[in-house]
């Protein structure tokens with residue numbers, strides 16, 4: 001089967017879907033999104049914690065998240081956006097001093113980040129009643145909050161489809177080959193085609209002067225390949241999140257992104273056992289000094305912790321009650337007597353797409369005429385999704401970023417450490 005797409009977006013997570021919608025609303029016709037599983041079994045977009053904050057330490061992250069949160073706020077009811085704030089606890093004086101420095105940048109963007117003295121923590125957040133003597137300071141960012149990422153992605157998709165975007169499910173992109181653009185200077189190349197025969201050899205390669213003009217994908221149903229599809233495309237955008245290195249390798253790029261497992265669990269807090277006067281009701285996200293983060297989720301608490309020695313890999317295995325008992329419960333109980341008695345409900349694991357500076361990658365792929373990328377947004381792809389989609393759509397359609405300038409996030413920065421967008425407020 002052969003199809004045609006003016007713009008082929010590879011990966012239908014929240015970033016690819018947002019981009020598809022933004023392209024369509026700019027009037028770009030012929031946008032197709034392909035994904036191996038649009039239900040999101042392998043998509044970080046369906047496996048995350050639903051936190052949404054603009055309080056970062058790097059201007060491009062602050063601005064892209066701020067713009068996205070403004071958009072969430074406009075559709076607050078539809079997206080389940082709750083402006084309940086982020087409380088951040090510090091036990092490291094040097095880190096807290098940096099947080100105070102960065103408050104200037106954050107508040108210049110209208111975030112209104114407050115300092116909370118350790119002595120005032122319990123009064124303001126009665127839930128916190130343990131280990132507060134080790135806290136050297138805290139910040140509270142009232143305009144941050146929580147969002148339902150599944151609703152956001154579903155909305156981007158529904159709006160994109162209404163404007164004519166085609167979503168192809170169960171299409172696994174096997175690879176692409178590239179060709180040289182006739183008459184172009186230097187090594188400019190164009191993503192073009194993969195030949196089915198190449199697939200049999202285990203992948204696509206640069207075919208030099210040979211011209212092919214379709215990206216080939218295989219349809220997959222469960223584990224079985226049931227057919228092949230070729231999609232002729234003028235432009236390709238890699239929106240593969242943590243899976244991007246596999247795609248990059250097929251076009252000869254060694255990606256800096258590493259997929260790293262992150263686990264979250266739901267905690268049964270036995271509400272009747274909560275200490276008197278304590279309510280989880282209005283709390284937003286709390287980021288503990290230990291690295292644990294948690295927030296109310298329905299009748300439970302959602303808690304996540306990034307084990308520091310987690311090896312990179314495509315691992316979706318959840319360690320279950322062991323994870324809860326070793327990593328989550330002790331940290332919760334160390335900060336609040338209300339968590340003395342709580343239980344493990346269930347949990348899951350998803351992939352962070354981690355880059356060396358913990359910021360995302362967005363822009364045109366150097367050396368290619370028609371290849372773009374927007375992926376590896378570590379722990380902030382949901383909260384950057386709207387701004388990234390809109391600015392990337394402008395780049396694809398006009399050659400320039402619009403709205404939030406994403407140029408600090410181009411891949412070329414990794415060649416020069418002074419251009420890294422080192423994001424330290426990373427969990």
Ligand SMILES: Cc1cc2nc3c(=O)[nH]c(=O)nc-3n(C[C@H](O)[C@H](O)[C@H](O)COP(=O)(O)OP(=O)(O)OC[C@H]3O[C@@H](n4cnc5c(N)ncnc54)[C@H](O)[C@@H]3O)c2cc1C
Pocket residue numbers: 010011012013014015016034035036037038040042043044045046047048049050051052171172173174239240241242243262263264304349350351352374375376377378379380381382383384
């Ligand atoms: C535990 C956890 C907690 C997180 N918490 C937050 C949070 O609180 N707030 C926040 O903003 N972010 C959070 N994140 C990060 C956020 O989820 C991601 O940054 C974001 O979802 C990335 O979106 P994406 O569209 O780039 O990638 P993904 O959602 O991963 O989408 C990539 C898509 O590519 C598809 N795919 C892969 N290979 C192929 C192929 N060869 N062919 C076709 N399709 C393919 C996959 O099926 C998938 O649908 C968290 C992540 C995790 C794992």
